[in-house]
Amino acid sequence: MSETPRTGFDREVRAIGGRIRQLRKRLGLTVEQLAARAGVSAGMISQLERGIGNPALESLARLSQALSVPIASLMLAADEDERRVVRVDERRVLEPLDPESEQAGLVRELLTPGSIVPLQMIRTVMPAGFTNEARPFRHLGVECVVVLEGSLDVHHGRETVRLEKGDAMTYRCEEAHWWANPGDVEAVVLGAVTPQAP
Numbered sequence: 001m002s003e004t005p006r007t008g009f010d011r012e013v014r015a016i017g018g019r020i021r022q023l024r025k026r027l028g029l030t031v032e033q034l035a036a037r038a039g040v041s042a043g044m045i046s047q048l049e050r051g052i053g054n055p056a057l058e059s060l061a062r063l064s065q066a067l068s069v070p071i072a073s074l075m076l077a078a079d080e081d082e083r084r085v086v087r088v089d090e091r092r093v094l095e096p097l098d099p100e101s102e103q104a105g106l107v108r109e110l111l112t113p114g115s116i117v118p119l120q121m122i123r124t125v126m127p128a129g130f131t132n133e134a135r136p137f138r139h140l141g142v143e144c145v146v147v148l149e150g151s152l153d154v155h156h157g158r159e160t161v162r163l164e165k166g167d168a169m170t171y172r173c174e175e176a177h178w179w180a181n182p183g184d185v186e187a188v189v190l191g192a193v194t195p196q197a198p
Contacts, residue, residue: 014051016060016074021049023067038066068140084113094122104130119194124179126152126187131180137173143193144170150187153180 024034024045031049035042040059047053064071091109104127111121131156145154146168154161154169156177161169171177173193181187 013048013053013055016055017048017051019074020045020063020067023069024049027067034063034066036151038062086111086113091123093103106130121190121191121192123185124189124191126150126181126189128181128184128186132178133180136176136178136185138176141173141193142170143173143191144168145191148188149191150181150185151183152187152189153182157179 020034024031029037029047031042035045037046038059038075039062043054044055044059045063060187061071065072083194091111092111094108096106105125106127107125111122111123112119136155145152145163147163149165151165152163154163154171154177156171157175162182163169177190
């Protein structure tokens with residue numbers, strides 16, 4: 001007996017369900033735990049992960065929030081190749097942290113495709129003397145930074161760590177943190193961040 005051909009909608013539902021299952025397992029959550037976080041039924045998630053059902057946009061928004069990912073990341077096509085190459089001249093330049101950082105010459109480039117979760121890699125070129133103390137970061141996830149050139153001060157909570165070329169540091173991002181370039185030459189920093197659900 002031949003299988004009934006899947007429609008484009010069926011393929012999309014299957015792709016969304018597969019991505020939800022992948023993210024849920026990466027976070028170590030059961031279907032019931034994810035359902036409780038998202039405020040949806042475990043049965044709906046179970047059906048969705050099996051590629052059946054007709055998920056409402058509101059349900060997908062709740063699930064994306066519970067998984068700490070943009071809702072668009074659940075909408076990737078089933079056949080999207082997650083091993084895409086980002087050529088050096090195709091890097092996406094991220095928005096400035098603030099007008100001061102743009103004027104100072106801070107440049108942040110995303111090295112991973114924008115749709116890939118739960119990992120982002122960012123290359124930052126930081127001018128001498130730069131600091132974002134006035135606008136510290138605070139978000140979900142874990143971050144690892146490695147200094148490729150120059151030096152970097154990482155201020156994490158009440159701790160300050162000086163990193164030199166080749167040094168790396170990993171820390172949780174829920175605590176306020178900010179960077180400063182204490183040197184008289186620009187610093188080049190490679191950072192990787194993995195968002196996590198609370």
